[in-house]
Amino acid sequence: MAGFIVDFVCHDKKLVVELDGGQHAEQKHKDDARTKAIEALGYHVVRYWNNDVLGNVEGVLTDLKIRMAED
Numbered sequence: 001m002a003g004f005i006v007d008f009v010c011h012d013k014k015l016v017v018e019l020d021g022g023q024h025a026e027q028k029h030k031d032d033a034r035t036k037a038i039e040a041l042g043y044h045v046v047r048y049w050n051n052d053v054l055g056n057v058e059g060v061l062t063d064l065k066i067r068m069a070e071d
Contacts, residue, residue, distance in 0.1 A: 002037040018047045
């Protein structure tokens with residue numbers, strides 16, 4: 001995927017899900033460039049913080065379902 005390894009991808013929905021740890025707060029410019037490169041392939045990139053996934057998985061799944069229904 002544009003030379004990147006992604007956390008999760010659904011090719012049918014053209015959706016990439018990235019799970020971000022604390023290091024991503026310090027490398028926002030790299031993540032932004034990565035997102036733009038992936039989106040240039042027609043994919044939508046959704047990012048969730050690891051602590052949100054671990055502490056509120058139901059909320060993350062609900063958000064993901066809403067995003068997938070919008071497409």
